[in-house]
Amino acid sequence: MSLPMILLALAVLGTVSFILSRKRAIASVGGDARRLHSLPTYYGMHGLLMAMIPAAGLLVAWLVIQPLMLERSIAADFPESAIPEGSTIGLVMSDVRRVADALDRVADQGALAGRSLEELEAVIADGGTAMGADLSDALLTAANDYRAARGSLNMIMLVAVFAVGLIGAAWAWKRSEGEFRARNVVETGVLILLVAAASIAILTTLGIVLSMLFETMNFFQQYDWKRFFLSATWDPSFSGRGGGSELGIIPLLWGTLYISLIALIVSVPIGLFAAIYLSEYAGKKFRSIAKPLIEILAGIPTIVYGLFALITVGPMLRDAIASPLGLGSSASSVMTAGLVMGIMLIPFVSSLSDDIINAVPQAMRDGSLGLGATQSETIKQVIIPAALPGIVGAVLLAASRAIGETMIVVLGAGAAAKLDLNPFEAMTTVTVKIVSQLTGDTDFASPETLVAFALGLTLFVITLGLNVLALYIVRKYREQYE
């Protein structure tokens, strides 16, 4: 029975349980639903939840734990001598899994019995399964053991899941009587669901940070942290040619901050002014056309912006400014990427700020206008201060987008790590280097690869710091109108 089928069956069980529990509750008070503690639907929902939630929970837990346990026990039985030279038990186990899957497919076609080893190998290869090593007796035995154990465990799982579902349904059915507080139970259940959803978001963040942290610690065991943070050169040599990499983060951070700064200098004033015009001055008709148009900018994929930077903005800046002034002859430059990224960020700033400015109560405007302030004085002295926390939030969102942006930088600013003040030089950012360190043939044990995690974690810490700083600023200077 496949997973979707199991889930469908559980849903059917839940529905049946819903109907039965509801019916029993109504019957228990002689058909007069007003004498029930809760609405009949709540008894039904209670039945549905009791039938489905514990069973689904067991199913998920089983699906996570079973492969781990199974592989451990098969691996323990696998003869040490049968592991090919230069291979590990981990690699062998992944072969075992592949062979078992392939055999399952072949067995479905009923063509397994009495084949020799070579024939089987040919059949498996025909099925499109690539293997790390030749098929050996030990491997085949292990694969067959694996299949058998998996089959029986799946059967046990099926029985266990449905037993739990049935028990839950029966228990709910039994309890569905007049005095039972079904509504309270269902609402507690919903509450738990909401808490679970919130915790998943938090735990995922935690998980991401932890995984980065471990890899980063790995990196710092192989590479001196002082060199990482203080060296002004980024020059990774590729592993295999024997170490000697210089992995200093400073040039990358410099590029990131430089490009982000230019992007913000472009996007914040333009976005903010656009928002002020749209929310305070523009007529309804113009606003209803202009706002969606600006928001289209936000929907353009960043790679398209990158192309724009590469083909149009870069050469234009070079020919119009950089070359005549003798500032450089490269089409990819910090300025190109910063400008284009700034354009990309305009809708973020303007759209969010516009919403926030609109949320400032009309009473504030009336109060200020009623004192004889002009519209622009009102905006400057009352509306912007009142909207400031939200505007800072919008700018911050734009800043973290700028720091995390990759595509525009690759195409607009190039991939050369450099430490320079000239904005018409090609530079690169942390994110670009993370990509280039992790693409291609990588070995996850060398510092050249692991450095990506250290870079990522540093970036994470920086954006976190920015957020904390912004929160502090907002709290200190906020003018709350409620």
Added chain:
Amino acid sequence: MNDMRLTERAVGTQTTKITARAVQVFYGDNHAIKDVDVDIADKTVTAFIGPSGCGKSTFLRCINRMNDTISVARVEGDILIDGEDIYDKRVDPVQLRAKVGMVFQKPNPFPKSIYDNVAYGPRIHGLARDKADLDEIVERSLRRAALWDEAKDRLGEPGTGLSGGQQQRLCIARAVATSPEVLLMDEPCSALDPIATAQVEELIDELRQNYSVVIVTHSMQQAARVSQRTAFFHLGNLVEYGETGKIFTSPEDPRTESYISGRIG
């Protein structure tokens, strides 16, 4: 005390501050104010009463051209303050609003400190020569709004942190700080409890010594308590206008009589 007021009343009723002639207001197609003529005297409290939607707030907002901020609103007719047409092309509504202060229904202090709230108008209009001058204006305005004693030790705290009644008095102080000649109040007590209402009413009575006060109110008792003259609006028409005592005791129009006795509303 009462004698003094009586003499003041006699003086106040003689000079007319605001004159309105054939005022019409349209909100889009809705004819909200129909042909209103009224003379509002200086240094008196004039109350506008009437059922909801009768146009009394709309008319109030004509006096400082706040209706200009609503794009669909259109005003016809003449409104004169001290004989000067405020809808004349040469009049800057911004200047006008400095001269005609307004207090709104819901207290709307700016999200700034108490001091900055009061200093807002003087700063915008450049009324203070230096910091000391501004301090003095703030203190005088807060005293006039009977808020000084409560607020003097917390001038730096946000105005939004005050209680509802204090906030409304802060708004009155804010309006007074620009030294207006007319003070418009749009149901200034509707969001306040009885004690705060009593404080604001007392304040209105004191403000009468310096300003022409026009107050819109839903409460007939309030109109009777604070005003010297009362205008009754009904369905966009000014039905009756005269001495407060006369309106409440012997109204001429049957509609006024029914409203006051609670039969229409």
